[in-house]
Amino acid sequence: MRLLFLFFAAVLGGLAQTNTYLLRPARVFDGESMHDGWVVWVKGDRIEGAGRATGIDDPKTKVVELPGATLMPGLVEGHSHMLLHPYNETVWNDQVAREGLALRAARAVNHLRATLLAGFTTIRDLGTEGAGYADVELKQAVNEGIISGPRILASTRAIVATGSYGPKGFAPEWRIPQGAEEADGVDSLTRVVRDQIGRGADWVKLYGDYSAGSVAGAHPTFTLEEMKLAVEVAHSAGVPVAVHATTAEGMRRATLAGVDTIEHGDGGTPEVFKLMAEHHVALCPTLAAGDATSQYAGWKKGQQPEPARIAAKRSSFRAALAAGVTILSGSDVGVFAHGDNAREIELMTNYGMPAVDALKSATSVAGHVLRMEIGQVKAGQFADLIAVTGDPTKDISALRGVQFVMKGGVVIKQP
Numbered sequence: 027m028r029l030l031f032l033f034f035a036a037v038l039g040g041l042a043q044t045n046t047y048l049l050r051p052a053r054v055f056d057g058e059s060m061h062d063g064w065v066v067w068v069k070g071d072r073i074e075g076a077g078r079a080t081g082i083d084d085p086k087t088k089v090v091e092l093p094g095a096t097l098m099p100g101l102v103e104g105h106s107h108m109l110l111h112p113y114n115e116t117v118w119n120d121q122v123a124r125e126g127l128a129l130r131a132a133r134a135v136n137h138l139r140a141t142l143l144a145g146f147t148t149i150r151d152l153g154t155e156g157a158g159y160a161d162v163e164l165k166q167a168v169n170e171g172i173i174s175g176p177r178i179l180a181s182t183r184a185i186v187a188t189g190s191y192g193p194k195g196f197a198p199e200w201r202i203p204q205g206a207e208e209a210d211g212v213d214s215l216t217r218v219v220r221d222q223i224g225r226g227a228d229w230v231k232l233y234g235d236y237s238a239g240s241v242a243g244a245h246p247t248f249t250l251e252e253m254k255l256a257v258e259v260a261h262s263a264g265v266p267v268a269v270h271a272t273t274a275e276g277m278r279r280a281t282l283a284g285v286d287t288i289e290h291g292d293g294g295t296p297e298v299f300k301l302m303a304e305h306h307v308a309l310c311p312t313l314a315a316g317d318a319t320s321q322y323a324g325w326k327k328g329q330q331p332e333p334a335r336i337a338a339k340r341s342s343f344r345a346a347l348a349a350g351v352t353i354l355s356g357s358d359v360g361v362f363a364h365g366d367n368a369r370e371i372e373l374m375t376n377y378g379m380p381a382v383d384a385l386k387s388a389t390s391v392a393g394h395v396l397r398m399e400i401g402q403v404k405a406g407q408f409a410d411l412i413a414v415t416g417d418p419t420k421d422i423s424a425l426r427g428v429q430f431v432m433k434g435g436v437v438i439k440q441p
């Protein structure tokens with residue numbers, strides 16, 4: 027309740043005047059490296075400057091003391107599903123087929139608040155999974171101050187090849203509404219990409235491979251030509267493309283088609299990751315999704331050896347790092363609880379990424395990949411800032427101790 031009050035007070039205050047803040051933490055991670063003894067000035071919705079404290083400040087400046095804390099850019103969730111809730115509560119099939127739009131939107135309101143309070147000030151949401159264009163309207167609700175949440179990049183329904191997606195398990199003569207929009211070939215893909223963009227997609231999401239049909243395992247869906255066409259149509263509208271791909275061939279086609287990010291990448295080989303690095307395609311590894319679903323399937327983490335799937339994911343993630351692929355931190359949250367997004371950053375360090383690089387992939391690198399003025403503590407960027415207790419470059423679990431959150435110069439949470 028107190029947080030809610032602070033939020034509304036801050037919103038109303040923001041309307042009355044241009045707020046200026048001086049934030050005084052123990053140190054600042056600026057999205058690249060750590061700086062002891064820095065302070066940060068905020069004016070309106072932007073960062074005005076960062077560096078060593080100088081002279082006397084305007085008496086109207088609000089000073090926020092954050093002793094012992096690290097101030098850093100608000101974290102970015104590169105791959106979320108705000109309209110899903112953990113699969114150990116309700117399996118995906120049933121969420122899509124049995125939970126109605128209002129119920130799902132009601133949950134999403136809670137998910138967005140939890141995400142922001144956990145220090146994630148931006149999310150790229152990669153598909154409503156049967157909930158239509160609700161992401162675009164939830165984004166509008168956040169932007170209009172109706173609900174509390176992070177900045178949202180929406181992708182609406184996402185696009186799958188006919189017959190490749192779900193829900194599955196129904197009589198074959200039934201046409202079941204799918205968790206994404208089906209499209210194939212020149213006419214239909216062109217129309218659906220344009221239609222989703224017209225309805226508010228900031229990113230176009232395609233499924234480049236999936237597990238379907240009588241042949242076990244994931245197989246490529248769209249042909250290289252189809253994917254190239256979808257990319258051409260999206261890019262000509264200025265909209266970037268994210269492709270779900272877990273097979274080496276799906277990843278290869280996506281890379282050659284000129285997509286912007288590849289999601290998951292579990293089956294990536296050193297050759298495919300080299301190709302991605304050469305073509306500047308970023309990888310969103312979603313380590314947390316496999317970590318969660320393996321545990322839902324019975325793995326007792328810490329007590330039992332790692333399942334083959336986790337061991338394979340560790341080695342493909344290391345191959346991506348070795349090839350120099352740009353890593354965008356993204357977890358597939360929704361599979362597990364919203365607000366637990368830091369799990370991905372922790373796992374990236376656990377799987378072999380230096381802590382500073384993991385933090386960059388959720389801040390400065392994310393800002394770059396998502397083409398937004400976020401992710402760095404630098405003059406001119408949006409004042410999306412958080413403070414965590416301790417130093418996350420020394421102990422990544424410090425990300426769990428979020429004591430201060432500011433989004434666009436509005437204080438959402440403070441000590």
Ligand SMILES: [Zn+2]
Pocket residue numbers: 105106107152358
């Ligand atoms: Zn996903």
